Amino acid sequence: xxEQESAALGQPRGLPWLTAMNARLSRWTMYLACTCLAxxxxxxxxxxxxxxxxxxxxxxxxxxxxxxxxxxxxxxxSAGVRDAGHIGLDSAVRLLPAKAQFWCEVLVHILSxxxxxxxxxxxxEMARSTSAMTIPTLxxxxxxxxxxxxxxxxxITLFSIEHMVAxxxxxxxxxxxx
Amino acid sequence: xxxxxxxxxxxxxxxxxxPVAFAIGxxxxxxxxxxxxPFETSIxxxxxxxxxxxxxxxxxFIFSGELMLHGGIADKIVAFARSLVGHWxxxxxxxxxxxxxxxxxxxxxxxxxxxxxxxxxxxIMKREGYSxxxxxxxxxxASLSGALMPTSHNMIIYAFAAQAASGMIGTHSxxxxxxxxxxxxxxxxxxxxxxxxxxxxxxxxxxxGYPMAVDGKSLVTKFPGWGTVARTFIASLPGLMVVAxxxxxxxxxxxxxxxxxxxxxxxxxxxxVFAYRTMTRKNLVKSLAKASKTTGVILLLIxxxxxxxxxxxxxxxxxxIEKALLHATSSPWLMLLYINIIQVALGIxxxxxAHILITTPLFLPLAIAMGVGPVQFGMMLLLNCAxxxxxxxxxxxxxxxxxxxxxxxxxxxxxxxPYYLAxxxxxxxVTYFPSFSTWLxxxxxxxxxx
Numbered sequence: 001x002x003e004q005e006s007a008a009l010g011q012p013r014g015l016p017w018l019t020a021m022n023a024r025l026s027r028w029t030m031y032l033a034c035t036c037l038a039x040x041x042x043x044x045x046x047x048x049x050x051x052x053x054x055x056x057x058x059x060x061x062x063x064x065x066x067x068x069x070x071x072x073x074x075x076x077x078s079a080g081v082r083d084a085g086h087i088g089l090d091s092a093v094r095l096l097p098a099k100a101q102f103w104c105e106v107l108v109h110i111l112s113x114x115x116x117x118x119x120x121x122x123x124x125e126m127a128r129s130t131s132a133m134t135i136p137t138l139x140x141x142x143x144x145x146x147x148x149x150x151x152x153x154x155x156i157t158l159f160s161i162e163h164m165v166a167x168x169x170x171x172x173x174x175x176x177x178x
Numbered sequence: 179x180x181x182x183x184x185x186x187x188x189x190x191x192x193x194x195x196x197p198v199a200f201a202i203g204x205x206x207x208x209x210x211x212x213x214x215x216p217f218e219t220s221i222x223x224x225x226x227x228x229x230x231x232x233x234x235x236x237x238x239f240i241f242s243g244e245l246m247l248h249g250g251i252a253d254k255i256v257a258f259a260r261s262l263v264g265h266w267x268x269x270x271x272x273x274x275x276x277x278x279x280x281x282x283x284x285x286x287x288x289x290x291x292x293x294x295x296x297x298x299x300x301x302i303m304k305r306e307g308y309s310x311x312x313x314x315x316x317x318x319x320a321s322l323s324g325a326l327m328p329t330s331h332n333m334i335i336y337a338f339a340a341q342a343a344s345g346m347i348g349t350h351s352x353x354x355x356x357x358x359x360x361x362x363x364x365x366x367x368x369x370x371x372x373x374x375x376x377x378x379x380x381x382x383x384x385x386x387g388y389p390m391a392v393d394g395k396s397l398v399t400k401f402p403g404w405g406t407v408a409r410t411f412i413a414s415l416p417g418l419m420v421v422a423x424x425x426x427x428x429x430x431x432x433x434x435x436x437x438x439x440x441x442x443x444x445x446x447x448x449x450x451v452f453a454y455r456t457m458t459r460k461n462l463v464k465s466l467a468k469a470s471k472t473t474g475v476i477l478l479l480i481x482x483x484x485x486x487x488x489x490x491x492x493x494x495x496x497x498x499i500e501k502a503l504l505h506a507t508s509s510p511w512l513m514l515l516y517i518n519i520i521q522v523a524l525g526i527x528x529x530x531x532a533h534i535l536i537t538t539p540l541f542l543p544l545a546i547a548m549g550v551g552p553v554q555f556g557m558m559l560l561l562n563c564a565x566x567x568x569x570x571x572x573x574x575x576x577x578x579x580x581x582x583x584x585x586x587x588x589x590x591x592x593x594x595x596p597y598y599l600a601x602x603x604x605x606x607x608v609t610y611f612p613s614f615s616t617w618l619x620x621x622x623x624x625x626x627x628x
Binding site for chain 2: 030033034036037038040041044045047048052062065066069070072073074075076077078079080081083090091092093104105107108111112114115118119121122123125126129145146149
C-alpha cells in the first residue's frame, strides 16, 4: 500500500515529509548519476579523439574520468537503496514465520544504516586527512574524491530510515524512478 | 578470531538478506575493528578499489547493452534468426536460440538478453503453439552466452579479480590476465553452447510436436527464401557490428578495453538515434538511468571486494583453502572437479559479480598450481556463474524469463534439464580440455594463452 492509499483509508501515514524529501532526493541523485555517466562518456571519447586524431593525449582526462566514475558509482548505489536495486539473498529469510521475517527486514535496514554511517564517517575522515594534497593534473584537493562517498553515506541513511518507517507502518516505498 | 569474525558475520549478514555489497563491507569493517586497524583505511581501500581507469569499461559496456536493449535492435535480430531457421520443426525455438546468442554478443548481459529476446519471442512462441515453459527455457538458457561474449562486463570484473594472479604453467610465467585474451577465449564455448541449445531445443520440439495448434495440428511454416535471409541479415548487421568493433579495436591495439567500451557506446548511440531512428528520448534517459544504477551496484561491490581481498590476504585465507583442498586430493582432475562443484553451489546462491569477486582470489592460485591458466579458469568461472543465473533460488535470468512467460519457476525448471546438460558439458569441456578456450586466443594473438 502506498502512502496516499493509506491516507485515504485513514491509516498511519509514516513520515510524509521524509517520503516527499527522499523521493525528490532520489530523483536528483539519479539525475546526477546520469549526468556524470554522460560526462564520463564525453571525457573518454574526447581523449580518444584527441589521442588518435591529433596525436595529443590530454593529461586531465584520466583524473576527471576517475572522479566522474566514483560519482556515478556512489550516486547510482545510493539510488539503488531506495528503489531496492541491490542484490541480496532473501531465500533463507522467506522460510521463516512472518513475524521473524519482519524483524529480519528491520535488522537489514539497521545494518544498512550502519554501513552508510561508516561510509559517512570514513569519508569525512579521509576528506579531512587528504585536504592538503592535490590531484595531479587537476590542481584540486584530493578530498574531492571523497565527496560522493560522504553524500552516499547521507543518502543511504535517509533511504534506509524511510524503508524502516514504511515497514513499521505497513507501507511500500514507491520508487521515484522507474 | 579475526577469521571467525569475518566468515561468520559475512554468512549471517548474507542469510539475513543484507545486500551483498553491504554484507561484505560490514563484515570487513567488523574485522578491521577486531584487528584494531583504523576503519577509515577500509574506506580508502574501497574508494581506491573503484578508482581504476580500466573499470571505466564496466559502465560503458553496461550502457552500450542498455542502448541496444532499448534501441529496437532485438526486432531486427529476431527477424534474421526467424528467416534462417524458423521453418524447421521447433523453428521459433531455434530462431530464439540463434537470436539470443547474437543479442548476447551485442548486449553482453544475460539479463538484458532475456529481457529483450524474451519480450519479443516468448509471447510470439506462446501464441504460435509452443508451451510457455519451452519458450522460457530456450530464451533464458541461450541468453547465458551473453556472459562469455566480448561485450560482457563480467569479463572486466574477472580481469580485475585476477589481476594479482601469478605463478608458472610449465615454463611460462603467469602475471594477471589480458582482457583481449579473455574476449577471444569465450567465442568457441559460446558457439558450443549455441549448438547444444539448438540440439536441445530441436529435440524437445520434436518430442512435444511443437509448434502445435490447439487442435493438435502442426504449425511449421515454409522457408521464406534466401533473399529474405539476406535482407534481414543486412538489416541486423549494423547492430551486430558492435562486437566486431570491440574485438577489432582491442586485437589491433587501437584502443584499451575502456576506450573500446566508449567507442561501442558512441556507435550504439549513433546507430539507434540516427541510423535506425528507434531510440526515443524517454528510452535514452531510461538506458542512462539503468546503466547508472547497475554501475553503482557493481562498482560498490568491486570497492568492498577490495577490502575483502585485503582481509583475505592478511588472514591468509587462500593459503588455508589451498592447503585444505590439497590435503583432500593431489589429483588435478579431482581438484578441478571439487572447484567446479563448489563454484556451482556458490553460483546458485550468489550474484554473478559477487561470485567472481569472492571466489577468484580463493581458487585461482590453486587452479594455476594445478596447471589451469587464468584465461581457462575465467571461462570455467563464468560458465559456473552462468548456470547459477538460471537456477533457483537466485536465478535472476530465470526470474526475468518466467515473469515474461507468466509461469512459475518450478514449472519452467521441470523441463529445463536438456539445457542444464548442455551447460554442464560445456563446463567440463572448458575444465578438462584447455585448448577449448585457449586455442583461439593463442592463434589470434600469436602468443601462448593459458
